[in-house]
Amino acid sequence: MERCSWTVPPRKFLEEIGFPPTTEDLEANSLIPFNESDFNETTGSKAHFAREGWNIHTQLGFLPSLEITGIQSGYTGIGFRNSVPGSATVKMNARIVHGQSIQSVSDAIKKFVREHLPSYCSYTLTVGDGNPAVHIPTQGLLFDKAIATLEKVYGTTVLKKYCGATIPIAALFEELLKIPQLYIPLANEDCNMHGADENFTIELAKKGLMFAEHFLADKPAA
Template sequence: MPAPTEQLDAVLAHVDANLDQSLERLFALIRIPSVSTDPAYADDCRRAADWLAGTLAAIGFEASARPTGGHPMVVGHAPAKPGPHVLFYGHYDVQPVDPLPLWNSDPFEPTLVPQDNGDIHIVARGASDDKGQLLTFVEACRAWHAVAGALPVQVSMLFEGEEESGSASLGPFLDEAGAELKADVMLVCDTDMWDDKTPAITTMLRGIVQEEVTVRCASRDLHSGMFGNAARNPLQVLSEAIATLRAPDGSVTLDRFYDGVKPLPADVAERWKRLPFDEEGFLKDIGLSIPAGEAGYSVLEQVWARPSCEINGLWGGYTGDGFKTVIPAEAHAKISFRLVAGQDPEKVRAAFRAHIRAHVPEDCSVDFVVHGGSSATVMPIDSPLLQKALGALSEEWDCEAAVAGTGGSIPIATVFKDRLGMDSLLVGFAKFDNRIHSPNEKYDLSSYHKGIRSWVRILAAFAAAETERA
């Protein structure tokens, strides 16, 4: 049998010749309104899971839609082969479409919209997040199966139906099926390209801690003329406490907050310096000009490699039309921390609560509500599979693929790292203007096409890595 590298050109040609059919399959999946957060769409989520299981079975996978306490999990396994075993993760559920009047077309009827640059936008809910991205990998496997009769490496698939609504069933499912899903690396296609022409692999994800705080002072709302000065105001108490969370230099003041935080590795810092990133333009695009993070760090380092603290909401008292002179009985805030490798979410949570309690007077009380948390994850830059994937992407896109971080958090990567010891390669083909979660979500046809071709090359490169090792 020819080596995968010898079959690569034929597989890529198959992708090109069958793009219209690949697009029709994407349309069929998009037309299933698999909104996970709304019980009214439970049957549609099941239909989407069954559709994917049938699609995998048709290209040589042993596949099934497996029941959970919520929406089904789709699991597929291709026949075992020598070399690395990869697990591809994606999600078939989508966000609600509201507000519907802001859509230019039916959210679940894909529309092709030509662009001035010659590209075409696929407009529909889920076109980018995550059905289009998910199918780039499935279609790459289809092309390998059609041309070679098998995949070049061992591949398993896991498609979730609750990513957009909290992944409540994922933990229990991994308790049952974790050993079956364990592989050498997890592949995730739910991230962005660096720019319109430069692919990227995201190697750093920040973790997160989310807390809701309520400070209570008086037993009821008070007239500010009759009780002002004498009665403690919870809005002032909470505001003063929150104001002490950041120092003038932008650093976070929690006790031992930076324990475990290491400097950015030199090789990563060097790669980031080569990225075509405009710090001034990054802030100018949102109407700002002065970086607000830790002094002494670049904007990229501030949003990718340094931990942060942000106030996400602050409220209390009267906020309606007109004016009401009231001292409220309670005040509320929602605070989040983005974490980097080496930080323990629960230690950060405990330090935050201790910090707030230290600023609340004895005759007042404070309560906390947990809104989730996860650790940061980092893919080693010297990972052989990472290097092979970078080479494959660079070959397909005819430029050096970027090694990127992200300021956001993808809890699924932490879950698989903690439970199964698997690193994640996050390779996405979305663009920054894809309007995910918003009306008129889109996916560029060029991203769909070259995304399929990119995965074809990555799988071949993984197979070549095993040949070289042997």
């Protein structure tokens, strides 16, 4: 058995980021409420790791990530089995950001695995389909109007938040339509996205309809 600690070289993985957070972005993210106990309870995690000087919203909104989403190996059924597994399957997701290319990140991962696996291991690495990253600006008449409408409808200050999400249609809109895009998160924090019993509160659905009514009817903010 070999014990080791691997860290993906951050320079290679991060060097192509097209839009690093500005001072204004960091300040805006610092205004977003965050309670670590509530976060751990909602997500089921025990801890979160963030780059020094960045809070979790900056970490999730501006940095790429490499995630192991599944591991399968050996016998895990009822009883026991006297055998040592000789193979394993791992599923990984690489979430890239604007400025990175699917090809360059895939090549970097392949190189890393090739250089770090022991010589006595054999493996196959298959790269599936991917979607290009998109950076959506948060300034302009469309965004000013949205902010003004939200503040008018709800009577509270609007927070800007970058979200490291996978929305393939956003890249398609940017490539073909070349028009400004606006995404307003009206989902509840505990919606259990992409999981069993995914949910959406009726109150937030009503808020979304109220915003749409005013946004489509009102003139753009000056």
